[in-house]
Amino acid sequence: MEMAGRRLDVVSPPAAYRQRNEVERGFNRRKHWRGLATGYDKRIDSCQATLDLAETLDRLRAIPDRTS
Numbered sequence: 001m002e003m004a005g006r007r008l009d010v011v012s013p014p015a016a017y018r019q020r021n022e023v024e025r026g027f028n029r030r031k032h033w034r035g036l037a038t039g040y041d042k043r044i045d046s047c048q049a050t051l052d053l054a055e056t057l058d059r060l061r062a063i064p065d066r067t068s
């Protein structure tokens with residue numbers, strides 16, 4: 001039952017929430033790249049190179065450091 005101006009919270013499974021959160025965080029990380037956020041990279045090859053670099057750095061950060 002929905003009242004005026006209120007909405008019921010929908011409980012989602014933890015796995016679905018975790019996956020959605022991971023995707024949203026990925027988009028947020030891409031927004032931090034100035035060229036992508038401002039539209040400064042006007043050529044498609046320049047924009048794709050920036051996306052590739054951002055993805056590569058994200059993957060490298062995800063690898064645990066095993067030097068110790």
